[in-house]
Amino acid sequence: MFGPVLIVLTYMESHDPTARIPWIEALAREGLLSETAQDSARRHIRPASAWHAWAQNLLLMLGATLVLAGVVFFFAYNWQAMGRFLKFGVIQAAIVACILVSLRFRDHALSGNIMLMAACMLTGVLLAVFGQTYQTGADAYELFFAWALLITGWVAVSQFAACWFLWLILLQTGTVLYWVQVAEPLHHTPFETLCIGIASINLLGLIAREIGSVMGFAWLKARWHRALLLMTLLSALFIPTFAIILDIDDSSATRLAAAILWLIGSAGAGFVYRKLLPDMAALSLVVTNACLMLIVLLGRIAFDQVHNMEAFIFLLMAVIILGVVSLATFYLRRASRAMHAEQPERAP
Amino acid sequence: MKQSKLLANLVSEGVLDPDVRDRIVEQNRQPAESDPIGxxxxxxxxxxxxxxxxxxxxxxxxxxxxxxxxxxxxxxxxxxxxxxxxxxxxxxxxxxxxxxxxxxxxxxxxxxxxxxxxxxxxxxxxxxxxxxxxxxxxxxxxxxxxxxxxxxxxxxxxxxxxxxxxDAFPLIHALIAIETLTIGILMQERSRHPSLNPLFVAAVCMLPATLVFMDVTQMDSWWHSSFRGAIWPSSLIVAAGLVTLFVRIAGGWGSLRRPWLLAVVLAVILLGLFTTPGILVAIGLLGIGFADQDRLVSAIAFVFLPVFLVFYYYTLHVDLAYKSAVVTASGILLLALRWGLRQLQPAEGAS
Structure with a gap:
């Protein structure tokens, strides 16, 4: 639960030249806005039409979720009593219905996209039922790869980030399962190769996202996509690098390669999100990741070098953490100020 | 809406002095004092x-x-x-x-x-x-x-x-009432002092977390059976809080005459009747986050909403056939409400 909150939190504050309620409240606290002006500003920022749209979206989201869940429960209850023909017929009919509704509501982006997402999910259900009914003996990774392959066309035309994320998750789940079921037991493929594979998928996704965003695809502009992909990419490479620090004697070539890739990835991401596509939140993620690694490294050295001084070693660790984090926050503050100054739209 | 346009609107409405506007513009040119959240x-x-x-x-x-x-x-x-x-x-x-x-x-x-x-x-x-x-x-x-x-x-x-x-279940309702009240009182402050913000965020985190505790203790296999009780008091407390919140946002009890607000209040009551108080809390927090453009509160609400939806399915102590009917009917009701709301579209720019 901490991960999603962290991602949303990292995007809480950004350089935003639009008028926002917290800005209004800050001005009021400083005595620059009277109560009447404050009320008026709130009405401008959040007019009735905005509330109306908000309530409609909420009702759509909750209503659709409940109806879909109800349908799933209905089939779960009657599953045993249903024949093969009926089972496949119902699921395929539901997929077709979702696609038709999605086409019908093409102008209403949210409704259409939600139906397309439902069709993508139902495709997985269809494959699972197929495997269960005919006992194909296929490995689980095949299900996920086939699922990803079958929905690729819809995902490609969807212009809906959630569909793309579902596709990426399926691809990565398939990759992990392939390693668990085939690569490791049959070919002794090291865990680090899996980490590099997962990182590569996320790197490609991140590059595609950035190119699409620069090319002006509005549906790719939401910055949480960037955070999620960047966080997964760095985390995948973090694990083998962390393992090297903890156990330097067991550093295979793949592990070393993963560590070097982590170093290149962190430095590259730091450069890109500081200079080319300035983004304070992404930069904070990169720096936090690097801080963690540095603390582990220094901690390892400290615990190796100092013996029989338990109290001192704990104090030293506290100082190391404070020192590293202070350096990082010092750098981030400077970067934040510089980004603020570079942003031409900041002044109203 | 850009800050410059908003300030211009306030000046043209006569609620903001042009000199003060210039001071605000100058102040905005300075870098922000508070650190970014990262x-x-x-x-x-x-x-x-x-x-x-x-x-x-x-x-x-x-x-x-x-x-x-x-x-x-x-x-x-x-x-x-x-x-x-x-x-x-x-x-x-x-x-x-x-x-x-x-x-x-x-x-x-x-x-x-x-x-x-x-x-x-x-x-x-x-x-x-x-x-x-x-x-x-x-x-x-x-x-x-x-x-x-x-x-x-x-x-x-x-x-x-x-x-x-x-081990006293009824006290959970008291806790939920205290947390709801704390959020309500802190929201009453027109421009809350910054020192109270951490308290507000802590209360916003604790209210759904307490409800998760409550839901978990009601599950047969997860907690001992003596710690059981009706959850309707919490639903009542939270629904009352939510109605008060929406009425306040709409401009006071006089606004209840507006059809769309009545539809929203009806939706809250229906959700209170058919779902768990956690879903109401998540919606309330989404409302607060939207009203105050508080992304932290919205983020907390978005994280807890799916959790409460899952609890809702799990805590319906009926067989799957009846469960599917109740869940589908709840969904259809909400979609019908949405359809009704679409017919009451307010004029662009109405406040």
Missing amino acids: IKILAGIGGWFAALFLLPFIGMIADSMNSGIGWLVSGIVLLVLAILLRRKTQSTFPGQLALAFALAGHLAAVGGLVEGLSNRYEWVSAILAHAVVMGAVYPFFNSGIYRFIGALALGIMVTLWVIVEL
Whole structure:
């Protein structure tokens, strides 16, 4: 639960030249806005039409979720009593219905996209039922790869980030399962190769996202996509690098390669999100990741070098953490100020 | 809407003086004083971990003195140091050090107080000690992270006390009422003082978290069966809070004449009747987040909403056939409400 909150939190504050309620409240606290002006500003920022749209979206989201869940429960209850023909017929009919509704509501982006997402999910259900009914003996990774392959066309035309994320998750789940079921037991493929594979998928996704965003695809502009992909990419490479620090004697070539890739990835991401596509939140993620690694490294050295001084070693660790984090926050503050100054739209 | 356009509108409406507008524009050219949230999170985590490593060090010093008293004295010394350090400088390293001192000092002082108080009532002693130390430090130590962690810890401790120690289910409703009231009172402040923000966020975190505790304890296999009770009092409290919130946002009780607001109130009542209070809370927090453009509150709501939806399915103690009917009917009702709401589209720009 901490991960999603962290991602949303990292995007809480950004350089935003639009008028926002917290800005209004800050001005009021400083005595620059009277109560009447404050009320008026709130009405401008959040007019009735905005509330109306908000309530409609909420009702759509909750209503659709409940109806879909109800349908799933209905089939779960009657599953045993249903024949093969009926089972496949119902699921395929539901997929077709979702696609038709999605086409019908093409102008209403949210409704259409939600139906397309439902069709993508139902495709997985269809494959699972197929495997269960005919006992194909296929490995689980095949299900996920086939699922990803079958929905690729819809995902490609969807212009809906959630569909793309579902596709990426399926691809990565398939990759992990392939390693668990085939690569490791049959070919002794090291865990680090899996980490590099997962990182590569996320790197490609991140590059595609950035190119699409620069090319002006509005549906790719939401910055949480960037955070999620960047966080997964760095985390995948973090694990083998962390393992090297903890156990330097067991550093295979793949592990070393993963560590070097982590170093290149962190430095590259730091450069890109500081200079080319300035983004304070992404930069904070990169720096936090690097801080963690540095603390582990220094901690390892400290615990190796100092013996029989338990109290001192704990104090030293506290100082190391404070020192590293202070350096990082010092750098981030400077970067934040510089980004603020570079942003031409900041002044109203 | 851009800041410049909003300010121009306020000036043209005659509610803002042009000179004040110019001052605001000039002020906006200066860099923001507060840190971006990424830095705050990094600083918080750094301070917390440093405090964890400081504690064993303090422990060894305290052990060389008379244990309980030693902890208390070390804690107070660290807290005083933290407050002085924070007041003296706002630089990065001293700021981090102050936070680590404050967290470690807080834990040491609470430990010392608990040691000195009666051992028969460990929970109450710990809660009281924590409340006393937090109450004494909160106004003087100007750190949102410390204040947030302190307020959140108090909420968690009280909730655990009710569930684990007292084993009294009805008290959960009292807790939920207190948390709802705290959020409501803090929202009443037109422009809340920044020092109260950590308390507000802690209450916003604790309300859904308490409801998750409540839902978990109602599950057969997850908690002992004696801790059971009706959840409708919480639904009632939360629904009342939510209706008050929406009416306040709409401009007061007089606004209830508006058809769309009536539709929203009806939706709240239906959700209260058919779902768990957690879903209402998540929706309420989404509303608060949207109204105040508070992304933190919205993020918390978005994280808890799916959790409560899953709890809702799980806690319907009926067979799957009936469950599917209830869930589908609830969904259809909400979609019908949405359809009704679409017919009541307000004019563009209406307030």
